[in-house]
């Protein structure tokens with residue numbers, strides 16, 4: 075099985091492996107990195123062979139967003155997500171965080187409020203703050219199923235001042251919720267009532283487990299088009315995040331013009347590597363993705379069963395993503411104690427819940443996209459360390 079193969083990424087300028095020493099004080103030779111959201115798997119052969127062709131040609135000139143690129147994206151959305159996207163509504167940018175920063179410039183002004191549902195992918199808050207906008211965190215609540223839900227009533231009661239935008243992570247990272255059509259509709263109504271632009275970050279849309287189905291926001295609520303922009307990418311799906319290319323989908327003409335103006339102002343144009351990899355992945359990566367999903371599902375079950383055996387730990391049941399979210403609040407252990415007693419002993423580098431904002435305290439995020447043997451070894455270490463305390 076291709077995903078069982080262990081690849082040595084140390085010394086390959088991999089942030090996940092080569093920053094372990096500076097960020098965690100851990101030697102990559104001994105540590106198991108479970109933090110950065112990329113996978114320790116090779117990308118589909120279709121992508122590598124497109125790169126090989128480029129290397130053999132040896133010419134790395136400028137690229138355009140040609141018809142092949144556009145139709146690869148539209149074809150994928152239609153096949154995998156039953157969503158008809160118009161080629162003219164696509165923009166290629168330098169990743170999804172870049173897309174969020176551009177959307178903030180296009181649709182909001184300094185000091186405007188922007189809502190996020192915390193705990194959530196940390197770059198949302200970072201970009202909002204860096205652009206001089208006001209960060210509004212709406213804490214997610216854990217429902218009876220132990221999964222996250224939005225609390226729009228509480229948010230509505232606490233809103234004040236000029237608020238212009240809401241950024242949704244769909245599916246959600248961390249916690250792996252796949253939002254239902256009803257939840258998306260409620261958020262659309264909320265946004266319409268408060269005159270907000272919705273930015274729907276759907277980067278994890280392909281990494282959904284059996285029994286759940288991601289619904290693109292625009293498909294769930296077509297009437298939201300005039301205040302919606304959607305962000306998608308091949309990068310998480312096919313493990314090609316280093317190429318930093320994302321697709322922005324804007325169906326509304328007026329919103330499109332506003333976005334285009336910012337692309338011009340900031341001189342954003344497509345990357346030839348991004349266009350080639352995206353096209354190759356969407357045209358030739360589908361079988362690989364199906365095999366990946368089944369492998370990840372096995373990893374998720376293994377992780378949950380072994381983590382939930384440890385007294386005081388609860389792993390949130392994932393509906394999507396390879397990012398497990400573990401609540402350790404029952405242990406009454408501070409982050410410093412966790413670092414000293416667990417991280418130092420296990421040499422397992424997880425992401426700290428605090429970095430995902432309000433509600434993340436007392437949680438850890440573990441990236442399980444690795445060969446099963448390595449995951450097993452991480453779980454052995456965690457089980458030993460946690461049961462000792």
Ligand SMILES: Cc1ncc(COP(=O)(O)O)c(C=O)c1O
Nearest residue numbers: 111169170171172195243247277
């Ligand atoms: C929800 C979400 N959005 C965006 C990104 C990063 O996207 P990019 O690398 O394209 O900027 C991540 C990476 O983990 C993510 O989880």
